[in-house]
Amino acid sequence: MDQSSEKPKFNMRLLIDEKKNKVVMAEADMDFVDELCGLLTLPMGTIVRLLEKHQNPQSSRVGCFTNLYKSVSNMSVDNFETKACKDLLLYPKSLKESHCSRLKMNLADTESPRFFVCPSFDYGRLCGKVYSNTCTSICSCGKLMTREVQIEEEDQAEGDGVFLSFRSSFIITDDLKVMFNSIANVLSVLNDLGYAGFDKLQERLLEVGSDEVLTLLGCIFNSDTPLTDTFLRGTCVSRKQKCLAAFVKESIVAGPRLTLKVFVRKLDRVILYAECREDFIDFLFSFLAIPLEFLGKFCSENANIGCVENLCRSIEGLSLEGEGETTVAKCVLPYSYNCRAQLLDVIIQEVQEYECIVTSFTASKLSKKIEKKTNGSQRILKLRPVNPKSKGTSDSTGLAFVKGKTKFMVSDDLHVTAMNSSSTIAVLSKLQVNINDIEEQVISIGQAEAISLLRASLVTNSALTNGLSKFLPKTKLKKAPQTTSFMIPKTESTP
Incomplete structure (x- = not known):
């Protein structure tokens, strides 16, 4: 095989506790850590698309983002203002595309604009x-x-790396804390994990290709030990979901707000479905354009995305110490991702x-x-x-992704369908819910509610309930009467 046609690989050294079948730490070069920096710049829609193509179903789901992406893919182009609107969501643009195109392994196949x-x-x-x-x-x-x-190409900055400019190898812990390689850092990690020496540890050298990097990307969301799951198990051992009720304590009044009609199961306050207009759907679909690095900064530890946060914080530290280009203060989206009501604290790129x-x-x-x-x-x-x-x-117009004067239905796990192309009767029948146990509520969605919904979308399979139920009006729970579930009557065939 011609060497030029071979797929790029990274060299990595693992330090393994074989008795526990656990990666204690990894030693990697600058190219691999540059790749991790590149993963952080990818929009969430791109990450979902990459993981869907990756042949590892257990590590391919990203909370409710997978359903949100599929909703865009399955929705008729007639429901969007233009075909480009759908393409912008299925193939979201990144402000770092030109950087990622220079990586040793360009997973997203990005290219200069x-x-x-x-x-x-x-x-x-x-x-x-x-x-x-x-x-x-x-x-x-x-x-x-x-x-x-x-377009006339700008002169590239001189340097050895794409995002990192400091020549060094790096230490990576099992929960994705990245630090410069040094004797002090190695001893510190071993001491924190309770190892007095190397007698219980084994070294293993390996080559890391695109399959392993994609598995690692999926494990970032679904595992507390992504290195162990990627390189020793080859699949993710999903973490248990935590209660997300402590995301936001109270609503933030200032700023734009949207109104959302939700249908709640009285007994446990589960939000079964929501009915909404196009402005809320535009806002929801804009989640797919948000880069991973922003979510890592935005979500706190109780959001159960510790590995994402660890990676973001440590890469930011490397950037500051080595004068790299990865530090991001706020989320900046390309100008075409402005929407009718932007509830999150994001900045739209200047024209x-x-x-x-x-x-x-x-x-x-x-x-x-x-x-x-x-x-x-x-x-x-x-x-x-x-x-x-x-x-x-x-360019002052064109704020909408989906067409106006359209009603949509959103499930708890963020499946979105246009109500003109779905059967409400079939939905209610499928739920098998007692009719008297469903009540209609109205939620005003502002910044606090938007933040909570975004976080819940990332780490749970019930985004509406985990993200918005705490903002429902307080009502006393009533025991539902004993009645039959809602069923579609069978239609007798004509003899």
């Missing part, structure tokens, strides 16, 4: 001074923006303008700033991005 203009774009027929990063955007003239234009030189028949490469002089037959144009969610209009 591509730029498109209208096929009619030239000096004589300017449909709009706009560009797009997707060929499914619509120009103001109604045509798809399929004409690709090149990036580019310049190009055009003549009667040609256009030059796009550039952030053109310094050279032009002659009389040339003209410098400034191009703004068109929002792919809009239908050829300005």
Whole structure:
């Protein structure tokens, strides 16, 4: 086999307690830790897509995010404002795509952003001074923006790594705390775990490929010992779910709010389903664009995502000490992920303008700033991005993913369906719930409720109940009367 066609691998040294069948720590080079940094920059929708393709079902589920992603995939494109809206959610964009494209192992197959203009774009027929990063955007003239234009590449910063600039090997603990390799750090880890020496420990050298990295990615969400599960067991041993009632103590009044109608089982306050309008669905679907690094910063330890938080905190520490590029203060999303009501504390990227030189028949490469002089037959144009969610209009519109004036139904585990394409009767029948044990409640969703819902979506299979039930109005529980469950009457066939 040609060596150039071989898949990249990382070298790793494991220190194992064979009696306990447990990884005590791992020793890895900068390329592998750069890969971990890259995983943190991936949007949650990309992570779900990668794990769904990975042949390891036990480690492929990410709370309710898997159902949320499948809901977008299964929903008809007719329910979205444009086809690009659906594509933005199935293949969410990251501000770090150009970084990830330079990793030794680019799991997400990301590439540097591509730029498109209208096929009619030239000096004589300017449909709009706009560009797009997707060929499914619509120009103001109604045509798809399929004409690709090149962009002048910026000089890459000199350095050995993509995210890390400090030359070193690294120590990684079983719960994904990463630190620079040193005798002091090794002794500290061993001492904290109760090992007085190496007599009970064995070393193992191995090569780590894409399958192992994807298994590790799944174990980050589903295991307290991801290194052991990945390299010794080959699958995840799921942690027990904790009670999430302590996420947020009280509602935050300030800021935008949405109204959500929920149907609650009286006996245990389980939220069975919610009915809502398009603004809440836009907000819910925007979860898929949030990078993993933001969730790790955002969620506290009682959210039961200790390994995600450990990885985020330790990588941030490495970045600060080694002057890398991984530190993120707030979640910043590409400009096309703005939505009707953004309840979370996120920042939408500022619109990036580019310049190009055009003549009667040609256009030059796009550039952030053109310094050279032009002659009389040339003209410098400034191009703004068109929002792919809009239908050829300005970027100030196009805030919606799904079409307006549409009602949706959301299950407790975040399966989303348009009510014009689902049977409410069939849903109620499937629940097999006593009719008198269901009550309708209305929840006002603000920042506190949004945070709680996001956290519950990541670590439980009952996002609505775990994330929102504590915000339901306080009512006394009543014993339900003994009646039959809701059943669909059988229709007699005509003889």
